[in-house]
Amino acid sequence: MIFSRGDTLSNDAAHSPHAHHPHHHDAKGFVRAVEHASEQRGLRLTPLRKEVLELIAAAHKPVKAYDLLDQLREKHGNAAPPTVYRALDFLLENGFIHKLESINAFVSCHHPTEAHQVPFLICDTCSSAQEVCDERVAELIEAQARALGFKPQAQTLEVHGTCKHCRKA
Numbered sequence: 032m033i034f035s036r037g038d039t040l041s042n043d044a045a046h047s048p049h050a051h052h053p054h055h056h057d058a059k060g061f062v063r064a065v066e067h068a069s070e071q072r073g074l075r076l077t078p079l080r081k082e083v084l085e086l087i088a089a090a091h092k093p094v095k096a097y098d099l100l101d102q103l104r105e106k107h108g109n110a111a112p113p114t115v116y117r118a119l120d121f122l123l124e125n126g127f128i129h130k131l132e133s134i135n136a137f138v139s140c141h142h143p144t145e146a147h148q149v150p151f152l153i154c155d156t157c158s159s160a161q162e163v164c165d166e167r168v169a170e171l172i173e174a175q176a177r178a179l180g181f182k183p184q185a186q187t188l189e190v191h192g193t194c195k196h197c198r199k200a
Contacts, residue, residue, distance in 0.1 A: 058088035061139055065127045068144045074125060082106075083118040084139070087128055092158045093136030131160055133189045138162070150188035156197035 062085055069076040076084075086102050087094055096115055103110035119137060122128040127143045130136075131151055138151075141162050148169040152161040169186060176183045 058085070058139075061088045061143065065143050068127070069125070071144075072125070074121075077118075079114065080118045080121050083115060084122055084127060087122075087137050088139045090138075093131050093134060093138045093153075093160045095134075095136045099137075129162070130187075131189055132187050133191065134158070136160075148186050150190060152194070153189055153191050154194035154197055155191050156193050159194055159196075161194070 062081065065084055066076055066081070068074075082103065083099055086099050096112070096119060099119075100110055100112060100115045103115065119128070119130075122137075123130055126145070127140055128137050129140055129149070129151070131138060131153060134153065136158075138160050141164060149165075150163045150168050152163060153159070168188065172186055172188065173183055
């Protein structure tokens with residue numbers, strides 16, 4: 032089965048933990064969830080890692096590494112790019128944030144306690160990014176890959192377009 036532009040997903044997974052639903056992001060609650068997950072997994076969420084996480088969580092759109100660096104330098108004049116990238120690597124490796132490859136920016140993960148792959152809808156007008164929490168999309172891509180004899184190692188699906196707020200403007 033090839034998933035084409037006109038196809039829609041059925042509502043079969045409406046009760047799935049990752050069924051598509053809008054998220055109203057609570058930055059402080061997100062950081063607390065990551066702190067708890069880090070503690071449960073025996074991970075060290077250093078003060079700098081937490082600060083980078085807080086900056087990403089507080090942003091209302093994807094944020095680039097050098098924008099994070101600029102924000103850190105306001106508070107810590109000596110912040111350097113490798114420091115920010117190490118913090119980002121830790122947060123990515125542990126599933127606390129996502130990297131949007133097409134725009135080279137980072138967003139917080141809506142499910143920081145669960146390993147998962149999700150597609151994003153990225154608005155080319157306002158740069159907002161919506162995580163599509165529907166595991167069927169990732170499962171469909173993996174099933175298609177297996178059917179073609181392809182062994183996927185990672186997947187990133189980013190759909191660019193215009194969000195409803197920008198279309199109304």
